[in-house]
Amino acid sequence: MVYLPLTAIRGKIMIEVTTEYHITNSDLDELPIYKCKGTCKKVWWRGDIEQAPFGVQLNCPMCGGALSSAKEHLDFKITRFQLGEKLMPNSPIRINHSSNLLEEFIPLREKYGWR
Numbered sequence: 001m002v003y004l005p006l007t008a009i010r011g012k013i014m015i016e017v018t019t020e021y022h023i024t025n026s027d028l029d030e031l032p033i034y035k036c037k038g039t040c041k042k043v044w045w046r047g048d049i050e051q052a053p054f055g056v057q058l059n060c061p062m063c064g065g066a067l068s069s070a071k072e073h074l075d076f077k078i079t080r081f082q083l084g085e086k087l088m089p090n091s092p093i094r095i096n097h098s099s100n101l102l103e104e105f106i107p108l109r110e111k112y113g114w115r
Helices: 103-112
Strands: 013-018 022-026 034-036 067-069 077-083 098-101
Touching: 098 103
Parallel strands: none
Antiparallel strands: 013 022, 013 077, 022 098, 034 067
16 A cells, blocks of 8 residues: 655545544544543644644643644554545535544543533
8 A cells, every 4th residue: 555645635535543532534634733631532633723832731622631742653543544535525615524432432521521
């Protein structure tokens, strides 16, 4: 299998990444850049998080945990990468990301109060 850098591909693309608790799909031409170190362990893309001055700790919108840099294979793995596919085929709409909890972890949403 040949992997092309996402930055070299423009247009229709669909990527699915899996983390400890989530499956997340996106039409963006980039990988997630943040990983929550709090209870939810969710990954986030650049546009999901409001930027802050250098040195200010960014926090997860879902659980309030600290965010750090996301690293492929360590914090998430790519489980699907489809050129020519989109989350909403035949639509001009691009989905930044759509995230779902893996079924066995749904009770954690209530336990930790994830938004």
